[in-house]
Amino acid sequence: MVQTVHRPEPAVEEIPFRELYLKAFQGMLLARILDDKLASLYRSGKIHGGVFLSRGQEALSVAVGLSLRQGDVFAPLIRDTAGRLAFGETVLEALQTSLGSALGPMRGRDGNVHRGNPRAGYLAMISHLGAMISVVNGVLLGRRLKGLSGSVGATCIGEGATSTGAFHEALNQAAVEKLPLVLVVANNQYAYSTPASEQFACRALVDRALGYGVTGSEVDGTDLDACLKTIGEAVARARKGGGPQLVVANLLRLCGHGEHDDAGYIDPKLKASPLGRDCVKVSVDYLSKQGWADAAAVAAWRAEAVHQIDEAVAQVQREPAPDPFGEEWCAMSTSHLSEGGERKGGE
Amino acid sequence: MSITYLEAIREAQAKALADDPRVFIYGQDVGAFGGAFKATKNLAKEFPGRVLDAPISEDAILGSAVGAAIEGMRPIIEMQFADFSTVGFNQIVNQAATLFWRTRVPCPIVVRLPGGGTSGSGPFHSQSMEAIYAHYPGLVVMTPATVEDAYSMLIEAVAIDDPVIFCEHKFLYYHLKAEALPTEALPVGKARIARVGRDMTIVTYSAMVHECLAVADELKAEGYEIEVVDLRSIKPLDTDTVMASVARTGRLLCVGESWPWGGVTAEVVARVASEGFGLLDAPPQRLNAKDTPVPYHPNLWAAHRPTARSIAAAARRLLQQ
Numbered sequence: 281m282v283q284t285v286h287r288p289e290p291a292v293e294e295i296p297f298r299e300l301y302l303k304a305f306q307g308m309l310l311a312r313i314l315d316d317k318l319a320s321l322y323r324s325g326k327i328h329g330g331v332f333l334s335r336g337q338e339a340l341s342v343a344v345g346l347s348l349r350q351g352d353v354f355a356p357l358i359r360d361t362a363g364r365l366a367f368g369e370t371v372l373e374a375l376q377t378s379l380g381s382a383l384g385p386m387r388g389r390d391g392n393v394h395r396g397n398p399r400a401g402y403l404a405m406i407s408h409l410g411a412m413i414s415v416v417n418g419v420l421l422g423r424r425l426k427g428l429s430g431s432v433g434a435t436c437i438g439e440g441a442t443s444t445g446a447f448h449e450a451l452n453q454a455a456v457e458k459l460p461l462v463l464v465v466a467n468n469q470y471a472y473s474t475p476a477s478e479q480f481a482c483r484a485l486v487d488r489a490l491g492y493g494v495t496g497s498e499v500d501g502t503d504l505d506a507c508l509k510t511i512g513e514a515v516a517r518a519r520k521g522g523g524p525q526l527v528v529a530n531l532l533r534l535c536g537h538g539e540h541d542d543a544g545y546i547d548p549k550l551k552a553s554p555l556g557r558d559c560v561k562v563s564v565d566y567l568s569k570q571g572w573a574d575a576a577a578v579a580a581w582r583a584e585a586v587h588q589i590d591e592a593v594a595q596v597q598r599e600p601a602p603d604p605f606g607e608e609w610c611a612m613s614t615s616h617l618s619e620g621g622e623r624k625g626g627e
Numbered sequence: 628m629s630i631t632y633l634e635a636i637r638e639a640q641a642k643a644l645a646d647d648p649r650v651f652i653y654g655q656d657v658g659a660f661g662g663a664f665k666a667t668k669n670l671a672k673e674f675p676g677r678v679l680d681a682p683i684s685e686d687a688i689l690g691s692a693v694g695a696a697i698e699g700m701r702p703i704i705e706m707q708f709a710d711f712s713t714v715g716f717n718q719i720v721n722q723a724a725t726l727f728w729r730t731r732v733p734c735p736i737v738v739r740l741p742g743g744g745t746s747g748s749g750p751f752h753s754q755s756m757e758a759i760y761a762h763y764p765g766l767v768v769m770t771p772a773t774v775e776d777a778y779s780m781l782i783e784a785v786a787i788d789d790p791v792i793f794c795e796h797k798f799l800y801y802h803l804k805a806e807a808l809p810t811e812a813l814p815v816g817k818a819r820i821a822r823v824g825r826d827m828t829i830v831t832y833s834a835m836v837h838e839c840l841a842v843a844d845e846l847k848a849e850g851y852e853i854e855v856v857d858l859r860s861i862k863p864l865d866t867d868t869v870m871a872s873v874a875r876t877g878r879l880l881c882v883g884e885s886w887p888w889g890g891v892t893a894e895v896v897a898r899v900a901s902e903g904f905g906l907l908d909a910p911p912q913r914l915n916a917k918d919t920p921v922p923y924h925p926n927l928w929a930a931h932r933p934t935a936r937s938i939a940a941a942a943r944r945l946l947q948q
Contacts, residue, residue, distance in 0.1 A: 390729050398697045398732045406721050414687040415722065418694020418702075425651055425677070425700060446717070449684035453691065456682055611724070611765035613733035613788040617816055619863050620764060 297508075298572060304346055304366070304504055305563050305573075306581050308338035311362035312560055313585045314371060317593060318378055322539045328380055329391045334359040336502075336534030337466050339559035342366045343507035344434050344464055347515040353419045353433035355403035355412040358393050359466065359533070360436055367402060369395075371592045381599040388602030403435075410437060410446030413463060417450055420459045432518045434462040439479055440471025442488070451524065455493045460518040462525045464511065466501060468533040469555065473545045486528040494524040501531030502557040505566060532556045630808060633800040635774045636666050636739070638808060639781035640703060644674045647701060650785060651677040653688060654705030654739075663707050664741060664800060685715030692736045693722045701735050701785055709742030709794065710754040723790040724765030733788040737781070743796040743834050743884055744916075744932055749923035755833075755883075755916075758890035760792040761862040767791045767815070768862040772836035774805035776859055779812035787815070796834040803837070818865035820872065824854035827878040827946055829938070830869055830895050832858040835882045841935040842942055851946055861891050869895060870903045877908035880945055884932050887915035909948035914941045 295303070315333040322331040334341060337359040345366025348354055354367045364374065376384025377395040386395050386404070396404030401419070405412050416433040423431060441447055442465060454461040465485055469476050482488065489496025495517060499510035507529065514525035532555045536543035550556055567573040573581075612618040630638070643650045652667055658680040661668035671678035681688045685706065692702040706712045712719065719738060726734040744753040761768045767789055771777040777795060784791040813819055821836055822843050829839045836857045843853035854872050858864060873879050879899050881892040892913035899911050916932045 386729065394729070396730065398726070398730050403697070404730050406725070408717050408721055411686075411690060411717060411722060414684075414690025414718070415694040415697070417687065418691030418696075419698045420694070421691055422695035422698030422700040425695070426698070445714075446686050446690070449682075449687035450690065453682060453684055453687040611728040612767075613727045614767075617767055617787070617789065617863050 300346065300508060301504065302572060304339075304342045304508055305567060306585075307342040307346065307366045308362050308504065308560055308563060309578075309581055310371070310585045310588070311338050311342065311365055313582065314365075314374060314589055315361055317589050319539055321379070321593070327378055331378070331539040332358045332393050332537070333535045333539065334361040336532055336559060337468060338362040339504040339507045339563065340464065340466055340499075340501040340511075340529045340531065341436065343504065343511040344436060344462075346508070347512045348432065348434055351401065351431045353401040353403065353416055353431065355405060355416050355433070355435035357405055357412070357436045357438070359438075359468070363436065364402075368400070369402065371589055372595065375589075375592050375596045376599065379593075379596045380601055381596050382602040383599045384596075408446070409441035410444035410450065413437070413447060413450035413461075414453060416461060417454050417457070417459055420461060421457060424459075430519065432460045432462060432515050434464065434515065436464045436466060438471055439465060439467040439469075439476050439485060440474065442485055443479055451492050451494065451526070454524040458523045460521070460523070462511070462514050462518050462527065465526070465528045467528055467530050469550055470533055470537075470543075470546060472537040472541070475547070484528070486526065489526040492524070492526070494526050495522060496526045496528070499527060499529045500554075501529030502555065502559045502562050504559060504563045530555060531559070534558060629804045629806055630774060631801055632774045632777050632795070632803040633664060633666060635778035635805070635808060636781055636795055637668055637670070639778045640667060641670060641673065642782060643701075643703065643785040644670065644677060647785070649699060649701045650703065651679065651695075651700060652703045652705065653679045653681050653692065655681055655683055655707045657681075657705050662705060664797070666705065666739070666741075685711055686718055689715035689718035689738065690722060692738075693718060693726060693734055696723075696734045696736050697726075697732055701737075703737045703739060703785060705739045706741070708752050709740035709756045710751050712738065712740055712756060719760065719766070719790065719792070720763045724763050727789065728765060734790050735785075735788045737784045737791045737793055739793045739795060741797050742794050743798050744921050744928060745798050746925040746928045747923060748921070750920035753921035753928075755794070755885035757792070757794045757833075757861050758885055761891070762889075765790065766862065767860065768794065769815070769860045770794045770832040771859065772796075772799070772821075772833050772857050774803055775809040775812065778808050780815065780859065783812070783815050794833060798834045799837075813859065815860055816863045816865060818859055818868040819857045820854065820868070821857040822853065822855040824852035825876060826851045826853060827880060827942060828854045828856060828869070828872040828876045829880045829882060829942065830856045830858065830872075831882040832861060832891065833884065835884050835933060838933060838935045838938055839882055842939045845935070845939055846942060846946075853942065858891070864894065864898075866898050866902070869899065870906070873899055873903055874906045877906065878945055879907065879911040880938075880942055881911070881913045882933050882938055883913075883915050885916060887913075887918050890915070909945055912941060912945050914938060
């Protein structure tokens with residue numbers, strides 16, 4: 281039952297920048313339209329539990345997903361719709377999880393952003409912030425012990441998660457072990473409702489890189505061009521043995537924490553500032569300025585994405601929901617050691 | 628030749644490392660230093676590159692163990708003291724314990740917890756953590772009481788495809804000895820009748836097994852035959868063996884070194900009361916440590932946890948009912 285993750289080929293470093301940018305833009309657009317669809321399904325009561333959107337973080341996230349290659353490891357977080365799709369997740373898998381299909385990767389056992397396929401290097405986040413960083417470290421450490429080299433592990437968090445002990449322990453661990461970890465912090469100015477000013481007191485989060493003994497870089501998270509270059513370079517440095525990379529992207533969350541949250545606490549001045557730019561619109565302008573794509577081309581890509589997502593929604597809505605009577609209430613792989621009952625088919 | 632409980636743990640790890648290239652050891656001071664208790668003595672030398680010192684970061688140590696397991700490795704994690712596992716609690720109960728159920732990817736990690744009280748160790752180097760981990764689905768919790776079980780259960784723990792919390796008792800490390808390492812063992816999940824009796828069943832585990840065996844000796848002089856059941860693993864818990872013993876004796880005393888609220892003794896009493904009420908000739912009893920942090924001074928420590936004396940007193944009360 282191992283699903284395959286279809287990753288971008290050839291390796292991103294070999295793709296001409298224009299081609300990479302166009303691919304990234306289409307990925308951003310697909311993620312934005314998927315988010316819009318999830319929001320509308322949520323409002324019409326079709327989704328159990330929360331919906332957490334990535335609006336405003338698509339440029340950064342897609343750059344992470346596209347900078348990785350087959351065999352790399354990716355642990356996305358709550359606002360990585362674009363990065364997940366770019367890394368190889370399908371729209372269908374995303375919707376199956378959000379709509380609770382029994383045929384989806386999480387089989388109704390976990391929902392929304394808590395999805396992945398660890399065997400394919402696509403880790404499924406838990407809710408406890410900062411906790412995935414050391415898991416990525418462990419995959420990289422395991423590969424080193426097996427004598428495998430050349431792969432990179434990337435993970436994304438927000439500025440809020442930099443306040444956790446897990447963040448500190450894991451970044452320090454990666455530095456001590458000189459692991460090829462790329463830790464991407466989306467400083468989206470709010471952790472749920474808490475502004476960055478109440479989250480940390482240093483001048484800039486990237487300054488922390490020095491303290492950990494890792495390479496730090498900072499990027500405008502609203503600018504796809506800058507994100508592709510900065511993340512791509514960080515991934516390349518890690519791959520070449522340059523050790524952990526801390527990349528901090530500055531941007532603004534253009535939605536609530538979840539769709540239940542109207543985000544009335546967001547400072548209007550921030551919305552009007554360069555941080556509040558919509559990365560999709562910035563990219564549309566860039567495409568036009570470069571002469572790489574006009575409004576008609578963007579409209580055509582948009583229509584294609586809408587069609588793809590509508591088809592997937594229709595398919596998932598025909599799929600069965602999980603059946604509590606057919607469910608194996610067994611948390612153990614070693615079935616006979618379970619106190620909850622054995623799995624069908626035993627071990 | 629004789630071998631201690633601690634040496635058995637060291638030998639089990641040496642065997643696991645020798646038999647399976649996927650096995651490695653990660654923890655604080657486990658490398659050249661050989662561990663705070665010397666449970667990994669010389670292993671770094673014998674298995675270069677496979678016994679790794681970690682920073683003082685229990686969360687990152689355990690999180691990375693999960694990552695290595697996803698990559699197909701079989702990490703053995705040494706927590707320097709069981710008490711410190713609370714710092715990495717999240718990675719055990721939320722990351723490791725849910726991984727298979729959520730993603731179908733097994734998580735074969737072993738977390739060694741040197742636990743239980745020794746006099747002079749105080750509130751933060753004496754805790755018994757088994758009950759809190761057993762509460763969570765997805766974990767196996769082993770509590771070996773003998774040198775033989777310390778060896779064979781640790782080897783089995785490494786072979787199991789799920790996270791195993793291996794509770795090794797510090798009080799047994801040095802003074803508990805056996806003639807040789809075992810060549811066969813009961814399967815994981817089976818309790819052991821440590822002593823056969825007919826008048827009362829004492830169900831216990833880990834270091835308390837030895838206190839209870841001493842009580843059984845003492846009460847024999849008074850004409851009582853006490854059956855002692857060593858649970859070996861508290862999750863899964865071998866309810867069948869417990870129930871069969873209570874069916875023979877009609878009386879149950881459950882003894883544990885950890886705190887009284889909830890926990891292993893409460894679980895055993897609950898199962899026997901609900902599934903075997905008719906087997907009982909007297910109300911089932913339980914004896915635990917006192918409901919305070921574990922004290923430092925030997926006078927207080929010895930009175931805090933159950934001892935042969937307090938267990939014997941509880942047993943006599945139950946026998947007279």
